[in-house]
Amino acid sequence: MSLTEYLKRKEAEGQEKHMPSIDVKECGTCGELSVTIQVSKEVIHPSTVEHAIKTIILYGANKAGKLEQLTIFQLGDQNTVPRIRTSIKKGQYVKLIATAYCNLHGIWENTVELK
Numbered sequence: 674m675s676l677t678e679y680l681k682r683k684e685a686e687g688q689e690k691h692m693p694s695i696d697v698k699e700c701g702t703c704g705e706l707s708v709t710i711q712v713s714k715e716v717i718h719p720s721t722v723e724h725a726i727k728t729i730i731l732y733g734a735n736k737a738g739k740l741e742q743l744t745i746f747q748l749g750d751q752n753t754v755p756r757i758r759t760s761i762k763k764g765q766y767v768k769l770i771a772t773a774y775c776n777l778h779g780i781w782e783n784t785v786e787l788k
Contacts, residue, residue, distance in 0.1 A: 712755035726755035733766035
């Protein structure tokens with residue numbers, strides 16, 4: 674099986690607790706985009722040793738179609754909020770892809786197109 678067969682998307686059961694949301698805001702003068710990824714924006718995801726979001730990864734697809742890993746965040750087992758913030762240079766990517774790994778329910782993916 675390939676990795677794509679394991680990825681869960683918006684239509685999967687349990688998405689309200691696992692789907693990574695991607696919020697992009699432009700810095701007016703700095704030439705950067707502020708990117709916030711939050712898992713379970715609507716419904717709070719548990720954060721225990723037995724059930725937690727362990728990893729959030731952000732990828733960028735450039736105009737040539739090349740996918741680059743931009744950031745990887747390892748989260749603790751307990752008392753963590755699965756939310757990260759980072760900045761990227763404006764105009765470098767046409768698409769951002771975020772994945773979130775839940776130790777019980779697998780890998781969840783979301784995508785946002787950039788202008």
